[in-house]
Amino acid sequence: MTETEEKADPPAVMIEPIDISKLDPDFREGIRSMPNGEELSACFACSTCTAACPIANTWKYKPHQLIRMILLGMREEVLSSEEIWLCLTCFECQERCPQNVRVTDIFFDCKNLAAEESMIPDSIVGLAKELLDKGQLYVVTADWEREDMDLEPEVPGLSTEEFKAILKGTRTGRIVGGDE
């Protein structure tokens, strides 16, 4: 057998480990202090939430991982993740959690925090814009369905102007206005 002098090449890309000291320990406490966060720290990462979730198998970060990330203080990663916005809010995870962690509600809190910091996916901003412009998300068109049912083309009494006015004064208005 010949002896080889060859050395193994270093891996193509060495990924730096996550430096714990650079994470934000206040994030955990921040979420925990919110009304839904009381039981946050009870999580023992059994992943029941991920097993319960109907759509998480397409997610990069699964629900139990997002909770882990909150506990570790990975503020940036959680608030900029698209998963918190993809959540269907079916509450299946929260219903099944053996430690009473309010998983879905905590994701709502995360969305609110993300919104405060203008970390909202474009698609969501688009929806907000639609809501603000039209006063409703799904505009009823005077199509054949209403006709078939002997209904008049316009929805009677529907007035979106008030909604538009109210929404303008809320966070939805600020998000679309981009003045944050």
Add this chain to the structure above:
Amino acid sequence: MSDPVLVIGAGVAGLTAATQLADSGIRTVLVDRLPIVGGNAMDLYKAFPTDDCFYCFEGSRSRPGIRKCFYRSAILDQPNIELKVNAEVTEISGSPGKFQAKLSVGSQYIDSKKCIMCGLCIERSNAFSLPSPQCQPQAVIYDPELSDEGAKKAEEECPTKAINLGAQSSEETVQVSDIVIATGYHEMKPVSIDEYGYGKIPNVVTQLELAQILDPNGKSGGALVRPSDDGQVKRVMMVQCVGSRDENYYPFCSKICCVYALKHANIIVLERDGTQVTVVYMDIRTYDRHERYYRVARDAGVRFVRGRVSRLEACEDGTLDIIAYDSLLDKYLKFNVDLFVLSSALEPPKGSAELIKSLGLHSASGFVGPADSTSENEVVAGDHVYVCGAATGPAEIPESVTQARAVVSMILQSRK
């Protein structure tokens, strides 16, 4: 008069068995290798599940000997107990019911019945020390390897003449009817598990060593300090299953290390201000009602990382850089800690294999197994040979006490 019972090991199980036998009128020879009784429990600081100091432990409450408020110990004064510390059983012969046990008794430099623990000898020489204010026997201990001129002076000046530096070791043989094995466990020193650097890198300790640092009776007065320089510890990492559940070391789960690791984590986070604890684990096995330690730990902010440590590097300032793999996140995490604590496997104590062989007992992963594994009598190891406590395998204190009482009950029945 019937022969006495030999109890090997004066830890939780052995003390319970000996005192209860003695109280029932049965003479007992209680032997321990160390100069004081209590075994591992003496070094635990707070013991689970009651979080009492062992000295006042529930199972001993009816035994004034173990309570600190009593000057003299029932273990010493109960006439049915013959306590032999610094002593080892070297050979057992004879037949069941009539064993001959050869004992090697170390030099008795201090007469514990005379010592009043005035501390004069400790002032004169480093060879004398007091292992704990509540130690039993209530006496100082002497280390001949540290002998000096001061020791001789102390011998002369001792107000009660309790010191005899010329004491010699002795051998004796006792005839006993039954043997109770209560030899406990030993915490493995994980020197051969390279990746954790134990014994090579400073500030890497085991859980029992951590318990001694946290003990208010210890050197630092209970302050959490680094062994290397006594600097204050701000960040701690613990690793579970070091040598346990590992076919290269001990294939079994050491059963109680998850609970006492979390007990320590909780003491540190809740009672040592501002110290952060991270626990790296494969499974947390806080069985039964001990789940509460896990729950309290999570509430208290102990950080849990499911995975293993991949790399450990000592820094110049005495801290350790650690990279751990978090298998739940599938990410590598980098930590900097002051103290790295290994939850090392609990192994059979020295001499277990010889004892098992000489008495023809069954070995259960090196611990003493029951004579009949299908019977419910787990404390019956052989004919007139009983086993209790951690000599059967890792056990918690209430379990050890219960088993010791079972042994006492069986011996009493056999003598009816």
